[in-house]
Amino acid sequence: xxxxxxxxxxxxxxxxxxxxxxxxxxxxxYGPWAxxxxxQLFLFFFPQDYQTMKVxxxxxxxxxxxxxxxxxxxxxxxxAEATVDILFxxxxxxxxxxxNQTNAVHMNVQRGSYFEMTLPWTVSDDGYVxxxxxxxxxxxxxxxxxxxxxxxxxxxxxxxxxxxxxxxNHHQTWDLEFNGCKATYHFLYAHKEFFQDMIEDxxxxxxxxxxxxxxxxxxxxxxxxxxELITLANGYNWVDCEHQANAHIAFCGELFDLRFTLPFTDxxxxxxxxxxxxxxxxxxxSLFLPPTNTSSNIITALSRNARLIEKEDRxxxxxxxxxWRKFCKLSSGWVDCWHVPELQxxxxxxxxxxxxxxxxxxxxxxxxxxxxxLLSPIRAxxxxxxxxxxxxxLTPEQFDPTSVTADCxxxxxxxxxxxxxxxxxxxxxxxxxxxxxxxxxxxxxxVALDRxxxxxxxxxxxxxxxxxxxxxxxxxxDDPNHQRLSAHQHLHTGFLxxxxxxxxxxxxxxxxxxxxxxxxxxxxxLVELTVGTLSGKLTTPQLQNIITALEAFVFTxxxxxxxxxxxxxxxxxxxxxxxxxxxxxxxxxxxxxxDTIKYKMVRASLDGISLNLVESGTILCFQMQELLSDPLxxxxxxxxxxTIVKDHNYALTSHTHANIxxxxxxxxxxxxxxxxxxxxxxxxxIKTKSCALVAIASLLPWLTHIVLNAxxxxxxxxxxxxxxxxxxxxxxxxxxNLERHDARCGSETRLxxxxxxxxxxxxxxxxxxxxxxxxxxxLMPLTTYHPLTVxxxxxxxxxxxxxxxxSVILPYRNEVSFFTAEEx
Numbered sequence: 147x148x149x150x151x152x153x154x155x156x157x158x159x160x161x162x163x164x165x166x167x168x169x170x171x172x173x174x175x176y177g178p179w180a181x182x183x184x185x186q187l188f189l190f191f192f193p194q195d196y197q198t199m200k201v202x203x204x205x206x207x208x209x210x211x212x213x214x215x216x217x218x219x220x221x222x223x224x225x226a227e228a229t230v231d232i233l234f235x236x237x238x239x240x241x242x243x244x245x246n247q248t249n250a251v252h253m254n255v256q257r258g259s260y261f262e263m264t265l266p267w268t269v270s271d272d273g274y275v276x277x278x279x280x281x282x283x284x285x286x287x288x289x290x291x292x293x294x295x296x297x298x299x300x301x302x303x304x305x306x307x308x309x310x311x312x313x314x315n316h317h318q319t320w321d322l323e324f325n326g327c328k329a330t331y332h333f334l335y336a337h338k339e340f341f342q343d344m345i346e347d348x349x350x351x352x353x354x355x356x357x358x359x360x361x362x363x364x365x366x367x368x369x370x371x372x373x374e375l376i377t378l379a380n381g382y383n384w385v386d387c388e389h390q391a392n393a394h395i396a397f398c399g400e401l402f403d404l405r406f407t408l409p410f411t412d413x414x415x416x417x418x419x420x421x422x423x424x425x426x427x428x429x430x431x432s433l434f435l436p437p438t439n440t441s442s443n444i445i446t447a448l449s450r451n452a453r454l455i456e457k458e459d460r461x462x463x464x465x466x467x468x469x470w471r472k473f474c475k476l477s478s479g480w481v482d483c484w485h486v487p488e489l490q491x492x493x494x495x496x497x498x499x500x501x502x503x504x505x506x507x508x509x510x511x512x513x514x515x516x517x518x519x520l521l522s523p524i525r526a527x528x529x530x531x532x533x534x535x536x537x538x539x540l541t542p543e544q545f546d547p548t549s550v551t552a553d554c555x556x557x558x559x560x561x562x563x564x565x566x567x568x569x570x571x572x573x574x575x576x577x578x579x580x581x582x583x584x585x586x587x588x589x590x591x592x593v594a595l596d597r598x599x600x601x602x603x604x605x606x607x608x609x610x611x612x613x614x615x616x617x618x619x620x621x622x623x624d625d626p627n628h629q630r631l632s633a634h635q636h637l638h639t640g641f642l643x644x645x646x647x648x649x650x651x652x653x654x655x656x657x658x659x660x661x662x663x664x665x666x667x668x669x670x671x672l673v674e675l676t677v678g679t680l681s682g683k684l685t686t687p688q689l690q691n692i693i694t695a696l697e698a699f700v701f702t703x704x705x706x707x708x709x710x711x712x713x714x715x716x717x718x719x720x721x722x723x724x725x726x727x728x729x730x731x732x733x734x735x736x737x738x739x740x741d742t743i744k745y746k747m748v749r750a751s752l753d754g755i756s757l758n759l760v761e762s763g764t765i766l767c768f769q770m771q772e773l774l775s776d777p778l779x780x781x782x783x784x785x786x787x788x789t790i791v792k793d794h795n796y797a798l799t800s801h802t803h804a805n806i807x808x809x810x811x812x813x814x815x816x817x818x819x820x821x822x823x824x825x826x827x828x829x830x831x832i833k834t835k836s837c838a839l840v841a842i843a844s845l846l847p848w849l850t851h852i853v854l855n856a857x858x859x860x861x862x863x864x865x866x867x868x869x870x871x872x873x874x875x876x877x878x879x880x881x882x883n884l885e886r887h888d889a890r891c892g893s894e895t896r897l898x899x900x901x902x903x904x905x906x907x908x909x910x911x912x913x914x915x916x917x918x919x920x921x922x923x924x925l926m927p928l929t930t931y932h933p934l935t936v937x938x939x940x941x942x943x944x945x946x947x948x949x950x951x952x953s954v955i956l957p958y959r960n961e962v963s964f965f966t967a968e969e970x
Contacts, residue, residue: 163219172228178348179233199312202268216268222261222280229254230282234347249290249343253297256284269312278306291336292387293378298472299329317411318362326370330473333377334385356413364408372470373402381710391436396474399429415499417551422493431484432474439708442479448698449481449568487563494556547662548606555604569699591622591692606666611651617678619643622688637760640688645678645753664722670745681756689759752821774825774837784837788844790814812853815845823860839864846902851909858906858913865899866920900928900939907946914947915954921947922958926965 147155168174202216230253235246261280268274280303287297303325310318375397378385386392406422435442474480595618603610620642651673655666684692716724719737730737773783791811799806819842826838842864846854854861907914914921921943928940948955 159216160213161219162215162217163221166220166222168222168224168226168228170226172224172226173231174228175231175233177231177233178344179235181348194314196314198314199269199273201271201312214268216266218265218267220261220263220265224255224257224259226257227254228259232344234344236343236347249340251287251289251296251344253282253285253287255282258283259285271312273309273311273316276308276310278304278308280304289337289340291334291340293332293334293336293385295332296337297329297331299326301325301327302329315360318360320362320364321367322364323367324369326373328372328470328472329370330374330376333375335383336385354414359413361411363411366404366406366408368402368404370402372400374398374472374474375402376473382712384710384713391438393436393439394432394434394474396432396434396480397426397429398432398469398471398474399426400469401425401427402429417496418499420493420495420497422491422495424491424493426486426489426491429486429489430469430482431486432480432482434474434478434480437479441702441705441708444698444702445481446479482568484565484567486561486565488561490560490562492556492558492560495553496555497553498551545662547657552606557602559600589623591620591695593618593620595619607655607657609651609653609655611649611653613647613649615644615647617643617645618647620682620692622684622691624685624687637685640682640684642680642682642684642692642757644680646676647678648676650674650676660722667720667722668740668744671747673748675748675750677750677752679754679756680752683758683760685761686759774841775829775831775834777833780833780837781840784840785844787818787841788848791845791848793848811849815849815853818845819857819860823864826864843899843902846899851905854902854906855910855913862913862917865903866917866924896928897936897939900936900943904939904942904946907943911946911949915950918947918950918954918958922961926962 149155232251232253233248234250235248237244238247239245259280259282262278264277266274266276282299282302282304285297285299285302288294289296305321305323307321308318309321376394377396379393379395380386403425404422406420408420409418433445435445471480476482595616597614597616599612599614601610601612601614621639622641623639624637651671653668654670654672656669657666660667716726717736717739719725719728719730720740720743721728721730721737725731725736725739728737774780776783791814822838822842826835826842829835829838842861846861925940925944929937929944
């Protein structure tokens, strides 16, 4: 039709649709069963002809001809409060019989919610697209579990686009997008099985068949603006459904974006690759302890009264409270622990799908020998064993699980922008703010680090872990009320710096005497901790501030009085059976658990310590290996190791207000003996080796025999080196003149060593049995040494060796007699 102005006007296509208005008392129910009925109706009215669809050619409307309809529109409007139920069922065993148990997701939606669907009636060159979209307003969803909380949202938009190609068995694409605003989602571990049961009930129960196979992909986008993801954090996965006295951990933020694809593009593929990408912006980790938890008031007080500072010593406000919160309100006792401006989590999962139980696919039938398999579906039905029933009858000797390729999961978490953590006993990440309780106390110690890397490689027989921490700096400040002179203002802020930290763990598993449906047995756990150099400068109040914060941290970590009891009243032994039921259990003892017999080894190394405790005009410096290696003061430092553990009448006593704890000598010796022996054994510098020897010898006279006996095997080779110290002594393969750099070294070290050695040999000479030859050859010349005290102690050591078995001592009779005759 042409208008007078020359424009052409085409008549609009006819509108074919269905509008539904739902008023009060509306209840909509849907689920797997209803969806199967819909599918049957579609197949009845629109049977599949397995032909390529013809492309629709649009022809302009001609007067007198029937206009062509292009699509069918369905719109459902909810004009009042309504309920939506998604119903599904699962098989359960009850009284020895299988029954269907109905589960449901129940949703309440408000006025203004709607649903739209567009069904195309025309086909383009690339097929056609079915569109579904809608919106739920003020949705409140719950599950049929005892803990009913599931989802609350101000708005929930959904959009589904299904692209069907013109060829029936070409690749289909399903795009599903969900957008929520001001949403609160409650997650339980039980939801995993809950939704898995829904998916299994909704999925096809027809065995795979290549003749009817259609490839397709599901693309999911789940986006939430202003969200709360809440989970329970009770011990042993307890859930209090009656009184709701549960501990919670929540992730709250401005944006949550989850994208993943489920590819069903190959027929019975060997592997399927799934990729999940999660992006979050301005995310907070929040913690809630119920009022029944005795640590609740402690955590709340720490959060409320914390004094935080920035790197430049400027006061810092706590995390912003001007955020949307519905469930995780700070006024309700929630505490923010971690703030991340931006994070990205990538998960790549390659798994090997297992075909459902049923007859073999017809595509595999290619020879007459497989006729039995081909005819099996139309013969009398018989129950096929499930894979789990077959596995239970197999042992690792009959089938080696390592012979098949393992699934692979790669998890990559990246935090690219600076983030902050408040450490409440369990949270440790980039920036750590430990807390005290009132504004009169000094600011919180702060730890800053650039990078933290965690890696895990889990296999069937082994799991490897690695944690790498970049150099970190801890800063702490004095009490703001404490005033210093202008010359000492640099002491206002103290620091500790750790050059690096690396932790490696290796867990080993075995499948011996375990069926394939049982978990493998963890029989060893090996840990290696490599710590760099710890250096720093602190005043004693700053050190006390750090210790107080650590004590509060350890207290909230242990929290023994709030721990819950395990729901299982018994333990499993290493055979995988309850201890009381194990045949190896006797009336005297239970069969041991895995943790009891597990081999555990921890190896730690520290590169060095350089810690300065300073105050106005005073400095106390702890430099262990560095000082002993100093050519000027190394020997003086070695002699003063014993000063810390010796008994004093004028210093380091309770009368001089020193804080002396039980077993302080033993603890100090245990902490330094290992590094000193290692320094003595590994260094190639002769002076450093002699300083390490003197340091060990200065400690020995002030320790009890019980402590020394525990290290006799480690100390004896070092003590033997100390016996041969003289004006020109031999340490290893090199001769040095000890008297030249310290005149006291020879006689004092030798006397201290002999005194300790004589005391140890009198208590128990058996550890020295394999060193008898060396001891006798060293001790005999020392019996004539001056001063006389050295000779007396050498004779006491020889007398103690007489207690050894005759077969050990007798071969040295001639050597001792010959030496005695020469001296006479």
